[in-house]
Amino acid sequence: RVGDFGFALGVLGVFLVFNTAGFDDVFRAVPGVDGKTFTFLGLDVDIITTLCLLLFIGAMGKSAQIGLHTWLPDAMEGPTPV
Numbered sequence: 001r002v003g004d005f006g007f008a009l010g011v012l013g014v015f016l017v018f019n020t021a022g023f024d025d026v027f028r029a030v031p032g033v034d035g036k037t038f039t040f041l042g043l044d045v046d047i048i049t050t051l052c053l054l055l056f057i058g059a060m061g062k063s064a065q066i067g068l069h070t071w072l073p074d075a076m077e078g079p080t081p082v
Contacts, residue, residue, distance in 0.1 A: 001061075002057065002061050003057060003058050003059070003060060003061010003062045004058070004061065004062075006054045006055070006056075006057030006058040006060075006061060007054070007055065007057070007058025007059070007061070007062070008058075009054045010051055010052075010054030010055035010057075010058055011055075013047075013050065013051045013054060014026060014051055014055075017033060017047055017051065018033070030048065033047055033048060034048060036048075038050075
C-alpha cells in the first residue's frame with residue numbers, strides 16, 4: 001500500500017505541477033520548473049526531487065524492493081493452477 005500511495009501522490013503532483021500527464025509535455029516543461037521549491041513543514045523542498053522520490057517509492061513498492069518486500073511471500077502463496 002505504501003507503493004500505491006507514493007505512486008498516486010507522484011502522479012497527482014506531476015499533474016498539478018505541469019497540468020498534464022503526457023511524457024512529452026512533462027519533459028519539455030521540466031527546465032521551467034527546475035530549481036523551484038515549495039514549503040513543507042517549514043522546509044523548502046525541491047519540486048522535481050519530491051516528484052521523483054514519490055514515483056520511485058511507487059516503483060519500489062510495486063516491485064517488492066528494499067523494505068517493501070513483505071507482501072511478496074503472501075502473494076505467491078497458494079495453489080498452482082493446472
